[in-house]
Amino acid sequence: MLRAIYRALWWLVAPVAVVRLLVRSRKERGYREHIGERFGHGPGRLRDDAAPLIWVHAVSVGETRAAQPLIDALMNARPDARILLTHMTPSGRATGEQLFGARVSRCYLPYDMPGAVRRFLRAWRPTLGLVMETEVWPTLIDECRRAQVPLVLTNARMSARSYRRAAKFGAAARDVFGGFSRVLAQSPSDAERLTALGARQVAVLGNLKFDMATPPELVARGRAWREAIGTRPVWVAASTRENEEALVLQAFAAMSKPGALLILVPRHPQRFDEVEALVAKSGFTCVRRTEWVAASAASAPSADGAAPAAGQPAAPVLPHSVTVLLGDSMGELGAYYAASDVAFIGGSLLPLGGQNLIEACAVGTPVLIGPHVFNFTQATADAVAAGAAQQVADPADLARTLDALFADNARRIAMGAAGAAFAARHRGATARTVDVLSALLPPAAGSDDIR
Template sequence: MPVLTIYRLLTIGLTPLAGAALGWRAKQGKEDPERIGERMGAPGLARPAGRLVWLHGASLGESLALLPLVERFIQRGVEVLVTTGTVSSAKVLRARLPAGAVHQFLPLDAPQFVERFLEHWRPDIVLFAESELWPNMIRAIHARRLPLVLVNATISRRSAARWRRLPGGARTLFGEIDLCLAQNAESAARYLGLGAPRVRVCGNLKFDVPPPPVGAGRLAEFNGAIGPRPVWAAISTHAGEEEIAIDAHLSLSGEVPSLLTIIVPRKPERGAEIAALASAKGLAVGLRSRDGEPRRGVQIYVADTVGELGLFLRAVSVVFTGKSLTAEGGHNPIEPAKLGCAILHGPHVENFADIYGELAAARAAARVSDADSLARALQFLLSDPSRMRKMGRAGAEVVRKLGGASQSIMAAIEPYLAQSALEQK
């Protein structure tokens, strides 16, 4: 039996359990209990009249990368539906989606839920970001003869190898993608090898995303609470990296006694755990969700809230980007680079090797390997603000030069937009 048929039958068989599974996830904070119906294809909003483009990004980073396209579609007079799969992405998009765009949660990939979703929204064009591939959804979109475009598409060597183990299923599924607009030549070659019929390289949309916003009043209040203290931030950190940041702070405390270290964990729910780590080492700790602005005397400030990265990045001039001291491939450094931060990172940045390579070549980023090397790099930069600012300016220039993907993507999908306009007449 073909692998896609087996997958379809399995998802049909598991459909009756979906409500209970989603309810359990809601209790864990992984689903919005008031919007669980959307995960089963039930619409939370009416479909707007006229042409509708549906864009999907799995989680926060992928969905934010779609914002430049959202703006361009709205300027063209096209309605926009954005779907995601995570609670955190929904919270952030609520504040950042412009008028003319609405958000829904992506339904689970069960045929019944997929058909209910598509029947209500009836999109004219479908754009999926990066490597989000749901077999039942893709097959249903193809059956309705809707154009399906992968944008900002990327696929790792490991993921491509997994797909190649299912040669028949992979070629069927990838063959139903109308157009694949890849971030780079390596991903483009992998998509072609897996059976995507039309592939182009358009660059990385994340270079075109505006930096995360913050109100002037909130920034002034936060900076006022910090005062003249030297400050740095460890952002998007994972387990193990917070302890390294805390140890780096301890190493620096003798040289920089008034130092403030801001830790922004990738998962805000780990805030109390990180605060306990710092307290156990004798440090004064502030937890944003509990204590508000950093008080005088706080040494480690744990920013355990959602959607405030723009505030913290504007309050510092040097950051450490997480998931890079663990063997997990690193996090995207574009946002801190856009805001002129000098960037420090660990050795594991394979997921964004090209970007980190460009930043390193421009001397906008530097590699560290442990708490000692992180402390030395921070002392070097914090003691020389002019060098720190020079690194930040170099990084901002790198990401400015690498922009333009949204324009290339819009040009590539223009034939689909023109066709949908003709069909509306």
């Protein structure tokens, strides 16, 4: 009965979803492109293409970047295979194109309607499907099971909050989670909750995000920016969400440390203009990162991370009157971390679940994070226990903690070193995941060993 109701609701929701795409496209044009793919009408692959196809679903930017080490490892392990990367957002799709170019195919995942999913599966004929972290679509799972496509929930996490919600559906939830061929969990607590919801063949392999190496050129770029900023204290508020920037600016105004610079990086690019207006309204002097360094693009670090030529400035000197640098670029979060003395991780001052703190730790930047981290509970707890991160309760506590850290260089250095060690200690999930996935793929032609 629940399945029938769910599918009927999609017929009602689908037209509204299309209207919502068109409305959102006013701020981000990508939402009006490839709409047919959301109903399973896509290019697919040639009918005579018999190569194994590994399909990876990564909903948006964070999941796409987390999937990068895994996709690279799969391509190295199985050079005979094709890779299809699906998304739900234009920013995720753009990130996939930026990371992989023509090496992978890409399209949007269709809406969770039987006809759309069947068209998608017929067009692409995947050999193996991987969905990242928390993407659980009942019809997709049913149709993959019917088409005999093994579907693996990879880098899986299940917060206590999400578990309580899913458990209310009883046998229906167990049927859905039991439809996965494998579940590869980030932590023992994730595995325990997923097993209780009916998942079968659950293994704990760790968090793929620990294997996301920040490119050296990004680190070099951030260090060059820092030189152009000068010696004043710098902190970054990264991946902030709607209504959270006001709280960040409130904390910034309450700090007693004079002359500090805030690098403010909203999570969603369609909000850059809105956030810039909010900064100006709050009384701070703001410049966009793209405006600041646009004139000196030729002197930026090269792709191999090399420094600019001798005598050339890495970026124009940032005037001391500028108090907020708006991070209005995509794919440069590692550079923003490298340019900062302290990183605050957004999505955590409001009950939004937090964002990934691992990249900041790996760069060696001390981390502060708010109280709402239910999407990253284990990683946050481990980082705090390692001395790499500290939780703050509210904007006032954030201001006090920033002042304390800027007054204590030794503590900041120790937190940064602890973060780098913490990130290094937890690497290895990618190799373990590839080992498990290889068993679900047919042997490579001419080889007794599929790897």
